[in-house]
Amino acid sequence: MSSPLTLPPEPAAQRSRSLLLVLGGALIVATYVFLVTVQPTEIAGGMGSAASLVSLVGFLGGGALLVGGILPMLTTSSLVVIPLGIALNIAIGQIAGSLGMQIYLDAIGTVLVAVLAGPAAGAATGALSNALWGLFNPFALPFAAGAALIGLLAGLAAKHGAFRRVYFAPVAGLVVGAIGGIVAAPVAVFMFGAAGTFGTNAIIAVFRSMGDKLLVAATKQGLLSDSLDKIVVFVVVALIVYALPQRAVRQFPFARTHRVLGERSGGRATTPAGADTAAR
Amino acid sequence: MxxxxxxxxxxxxxxxxxxxxxxxxxxxxxxxxxxxxxxxxxxxxxxxxxxxxxxxxxxxxxxxxxxxxxxxxxxxxxxxxxxxxxxxxxxxxxxxxxxxxxxxxxxxxxxxxxxxxxxxxxxxxIATMTHRGWNRKLVFIIGSALGLLPHVALRARQITRAQQARGLVVGRGPLSRLRALLMVTTPLVIGLLVDASERNHMLEARGFSSSGPRTSYLPDTxxxxxxxxxxxxxxxxxxxxxxxxxxxxxx
Structure with missing residues (x-):
């Protein structure tokens, strides 16, 4: 854990934390299952006000529970990079959106934090950055749970060595993006009728003209755009972290202990997880 | 106004x-x-x-x-x-x-x-959240991220100009765009990470991870x-x- 210079570590309320995590995860999964199995018929007839409300409350509430469970277990060194990741997400995502690109590029900060500080910090970054971005761009708001999932998966991929070689990164990006796209599609459909940028809507229109249901068309579009987007994001993040000075990488216990960057991590594999004193 | x-x-x-x-x-x-x-x-x-x-x-x-x-x-x-x-x-x-x-x-x-x-x-x-006793890690992240946003945007613009002065031209092809993205984000991220590590030491030295009560300098509105x-x-x-x-x- 962290290394307070003067104060003893606070007593851990381990059980309530994991309860929050389990509840948050269960709420998100339940919301997704509900949307996919119960509602798709409703959208063709009238409009499901229950569906959009469930997607907003379920995904946002689940994301909030996850963040509540994750925050207490983060060290200060992971905590200070989260705002950085959030600011990067929003700044780059806004540029990509205003250029009308077919990919979003709004997860660079999330993946970067996940690679350096671990899956938990990545999930918190994803959820919080979409919640904050929602203030300026309401269309980001309901995707908070999907963004948290991206952060979590990216961190797990990094832990198991997806960033040790540059050619592993796009493979991991493809898998993470495909999962993320499937999860994000019902949100886009039930909240906004699948409205997106011109680029993404053109893809949906192609599937719609073939007679697909809106949810099916949006899922196919999500699979295409999100996989492509995450491949690019993962490669960009890999190239960025390879260019980082060793000192910057070494301040993160996660990157050190799991040798996330292989030889470039700078630490020894035997470093105990508890030793968070700045190794300089 | x-x-x-x-x-x-x-x-x-x-x-x-x-x-x-x-x-x-x-x-x-x-x-x-x-x-x-x-x-x-x-x-x-x-x-x-x-x-x-x-x-x-x-x-x-x-x-x-x-x-x-x-x-x-x-x-x-x-x-x-x-x-x-x-x-x-x-x-x-x-x-x-x-x-x-x-x-x-x-x-x-x-x-x-x-x-x-x-x-x-x-x-x-932020002051209201502190007064109401919200989780201070959450308050720190929200306040810090919103404060960082204009700073990141400004820095990204400055780095883009500097790279353009050194000959960066963004073409239409995807590879050229990717290269431009990297040339701007890499220095941006390195600078921000160095700032973050300094902030890490400052926060620890000021007892950020302690569990005691906090005082806000702004009055409760x-x-x-x-x-x-x-x-x-x-x-x-x-x-x-x-x-x-x-x-x-x-x-």
Whole structure:
């Protein structure tokens, strides 16, 4: 854990934390299952006000529970990079959106934090950055749970060595993006009728003209755009972290202990997880 | 220019969120239109910066509305009443109604949230959260991220100019764009990470991870009446939502 210079570590309320995590995860999964199995018929007839409300409350509430469970277990060194990741997400995502690109590029900060500080910090970054971005761009708001999932998966991929070689990164990006796209599609459909940028809507229109249901068309579009987007994001993040000075990488216990960057991590594999004193 | 504040930022924020939930629950284009005309437009007009907020709303919602009309207006296979047949694309009445409903909903969301966000007094909000005893890690992340945003945008612009001065030209091809993205983000991230590591040491030296009570330098602008008001409004909206959904399911 962290290394307070003067104060003893606070007593851990381990059980309530994991309860929050389990509840948050269960709420998100339940919301997704509900949307996919119960509602798709409703959208063709009238409009499901229950569906959009469930997607907003379920995904946002689940994301909030996850963040509540994750925050207490983060060290200060992971905590200070989260705002950085959030600011990067929003700044780059806004540029990509205003250029009308077919990919979003709004997860660079999330993946970067996940690679350096671990899956938990990545999930918190994803959820919080979409919640904050929602203030300026309401269309980001309901995707908070999907963004948290991206952060979590990216961190797990990094832990198991997806960033040790540059050619592993796009493979991991493809898998993470495909999962993320499937999860994000019902949100886009039930909240906004699948409205997106011109680029993404053109893809949906192609599937719609073939007679697909809106949810099916949006899922196919999500699979295409999100996989492509995450491949690019993962490669960009890999190239960025390879260019980082060793000192910057070494301040993160996660990157050190799991040798996330292989030889470039700078630490020894035997470093105990508890030793968070700045190794300089 | 700034308007006189009567409400605490937390109250304003909660009000905006509850309004969004109401629009979702009621889900009638008449209600969305009424909220747009009776709440959003007056709020923008009295905000003290109507032009800035108006431009922002149009920039965020405009492209989405347009692409939504194109998507559902032309491609809506479920539509029965065909107004115009264009080969693979068919303009249907149902598609246009769907696009209008979604468009109104999106305009209300954008209007309500953007107006609130752009008039939000950020230091006051952070101070209120500290006074109300919110998780200080969460307060730190929110405050720090929102404070960092303009800084990151400014730095990205400066780095882009510096790289352009050194000969960076963004071409049309994807590889050229990727290279440009890397040339800007790599120095940006390195600089931000160095800043973050300094902040890490400073925060630790000041006992950031201690569990003691905190003092805020800003006075508490929250009142007991507003706190009660927030609770009452939340409960009222929840009850209304439950009643509305139950009645809708029975009818």
């Amino acid at each position: 700034p308007r006189r504040r009567t409400l605490n930022p937390l109250t304003e924020l909660l009000g905006a969120v509850l309004l969004v939930v109401l629009v979702l629950v009621v889900n009638r284009w008449e209600f969305s239109l009424a909220v747009l005309l009776l709440v959003v437009v007056p709020a923008v007009l009295v905000s003290g910066q109507p032009r800035r907020i108006g431009v922002a709303i149009v920039l965020v919602a405009g492209p989405l509305l347009l692409s939504s009309v194109l998507l559902h207006g032309l491609f809506f296979p479920e539509g029965r009443v065909v107004l115009l047949d264009l080969g693979p694309a068919r303009v249907t009445q149902e598609g246009l109604v769907f696009a209008a409903l979604m468009g109104l909903r999106m305009s209300v969301f954008t209007g309500v949230l953007l107006t609130t966000a752009m008039t939000l007094d950020l230091p006051d909000l 929250d009142t007991a009446a507003q706190r009660t008001g927030r609770r009452v409004a939340t409960v009222a909206v929840l009850l209304f939502a439950a009643a509305w959904l139950v009645i809708g399911a029975v009818a």
